[in-house]
Amino acid sequence: MAKGIKVLSNKSMSLNDQLVECKRPEIVYIPLVNHSKMDCECLVKVGDKVLKGTVIGRRNDNIDLPIHASVSGKVIGIEEKLYCNGEGVKCVAIENDFREKSVDLRGAKKNIASYSKDDFITILKECAVTGMGGGDFPTYIKYKSELNTIIVNAAECEPYITADYMMVKLHADEILEAVDAIMEINGIDKGIIAIKESNIEMRDEFIHYLGTYPKITITMVRNVYPIGWEKLLIKEILGIEYEKLPSDKGIVVNNVSTIYAIYKALKYRRPISKRIVTVTGERLQEPKNILIRLGTSMKNVIEEFGGYIGSSKIRFIAGGPMMGTCLDTDDLVVTKNLNCVLVIDDKDEADLPCIRCGRCIAVCPANICPVLIKDKVNDFESLKYLHPEKCIECGLCSYICPSKIRIRESVREAKKEIRRH
Ligand code: SF4
Numbered sequence: 478m479a480k481g482i483k484v485l486s487n488k489s490m491s492l493n494d495q496l497v498e499c500k501r502p503e504i505v506y507i508p509l510v511n512h513s514k515m516d517c518e519c520l521v522k523v524g525d526k527v528l529k530g531t532v533i534g535r536r537n538d539n540i541d542l543p544i545h546a547s548v549s550g551k552v553i554g555i556e557e558k559l560y561c562n563g564e565g566v567k568c569v570a571i572e573n574d575f576r577e578k579s580v581d582l583r584g585a586k587k588n589i590a591s592y593s594k595d596d597f598i599t600i601l602k603e604c605a606v607t608g609m610g611g612g613d614f615p616t617y618i619k620y621k622s623e624l625n626t627i628i629v630n631a632a633e634c635e636p637y638i639t640a641d642y643m644m645v646k647l648h649a650d651e652i653l654e655a656v657d658a659i660m661e662i663n664g665i666d667k668g669i670i671a672i673k674e675s676n677i678e679m680r681d682e683f684i685h686y687l688g689t690y691p692k693i694t695i696t697m698v699r700n701v702y703p704i705g706w707e708k709l710l711i712k713e714i715l716g717i718e719y720e721k722l723p724s725d726k727g728i729v730v731n732n733v734s735t736i737y738a739i740y741k742a743l744k745y746r747r748p749i750s751k752r753i754v755t756v757t758g759e760r761l762q763e764p765k766n767i768l769i770r771l772g773t774s775m776k777n778v779i780e781e782f783g784g785y786i787g788s789s790k791i792r793f794i795a796g797g798p799m800m801g802t803c804l805d806t807d808d809l810v811v812t813k814n815l816n817c818v819l820v821i822d823d824k825d826e827a828d829l830p831c832i833r834c835g836r837c838i839a840v841c842p843a844n845i846c847p848v849l850i851k852d853k854v855n856d857f858e859s860l861k862y863l864h865p866e867k868c869i870e871c872g873l874c875s876y877i878c879p880s881k882i883r884i885r886e887s888v889r890e891a892k893k894e895i896r897r898h
């Protein structure tokens with residue numbers, strides 16, 4: 478059986494309310510970023526007028542992907558802003574004219590299953606559909622191969638985060654329609670929705686509409702972390718292992734929110750301009766799921782929904798507590814791959830010495846040795862044999878460590894060291 482351990486869930490905190498939408502921002506900041514490419518080309522200049530959906534930047538290395546405006550208005554600058562990985566990145570600042578004028582629709586379809594595979598890939602590219610579970614990986618690339626199975630990743634295994642659950646609650650029927658269309662277009666004969674066995678409510682949302690789609694089934698997976706990592710998920714559900722990519726075995730895995738973005742792209746030929754973000758944690762006045770315009774400053778969102786409570790030091794995390802990045806400020810821009818912002822007490826626990834217990838090695842789903850990597854973090858010759866590049870940054874090594882050592886951060890550093898050579 479695939480690895481994984483039980484972790485605290487803390488999801489109920491953000492599930493008390495319905496989805497709410499934040500105010501339309503006066504200025505949006507759209508990062509010129511996609512996945513690992515942090516400096517995409519800027520295609521606009523100060524003073525340019527843009528519509529919602531105008532291409533304002535482009536990734537054009539070995540991957541071709543546009544970057545769109547999320548509001549209509551005027552470009553007022555190119556500014557550095559904080560991205561969810563903790564780095565400052567160049568952003569196109571657009572002053573919102575609140576007219577919501579969009580680029581013209583091009584050939585929206587009633588029957589979204591009637592596209593050819595080539596058209597499907599072109600639409601995913603044009604609408605810049607990327608992984609919304611955190612990866613931001615261009616989705617069209619996953620569909621270039623011959624495929625036989627699609628797994629819809631609705632496991633949402635990271636603690637605190639409920640954005641995908643909220644998405645399913647609101648759009649289960651459209652998500653199933655999209656999966657059915659993807660299967661038809663790509664000649665895929667097996668469609669599986671993967672849900673954690675503890676999330677009966679999500680299963681029931683799908684079951685309500687599933688009768689119309691006989692080729693799609695639901696599989697309940699163990700309530701362990703990080704079961705949502707695609708390598709683990711595929712092994713858990715299909716018993717299949719792969720070396721490089723799931724597509725080598727004819728499998729594609731998409732996060733459930735990414736599937737909804739595909740639905741919007743196929744139905745309306747439009748990129749998404751908003752996303753659901755779980756804004757949660759014990760130091761927030763009102764933890765909840767919020768629909769936020771891309772490019773909005775998280776600082777404004779938190780202020781709008783009551784701000785912080787308590788006066789002791791807080792820890793602000795972009796993403797969940799396991800995989801997220803601690804930031805010094807809340808002035809972070811909302812992007813397609815930001816599924817959660819977590820605000821908790823900063824307990825400032827000091828590291829104790831390593832007791833060589835080996836727990837970090839035992840839990841590592843990537844089968845590497847975090848403690849050894851930590852010891853050799855700047856020693857490239859040793860790191861070559863320890864393969865820190867295989868780390869998926871799941872955070873389990875830090876979570877399990879009895880000495881509270883932040884091992885994941887060291888493994889991250891080691892990954893950078895490998896990339897530098
Ligand atoms: S080394 Fe990486 S993959 Fe392994 S447990 Fe730590 S964070 Fe997860």
Ligand code: SF4
Binds near residue numbers: 832834838874881882
């Ligand atoms: S879990 Fe912590 S204490 Fe145990 S070997 Fe790993 S780093 Fe050392």
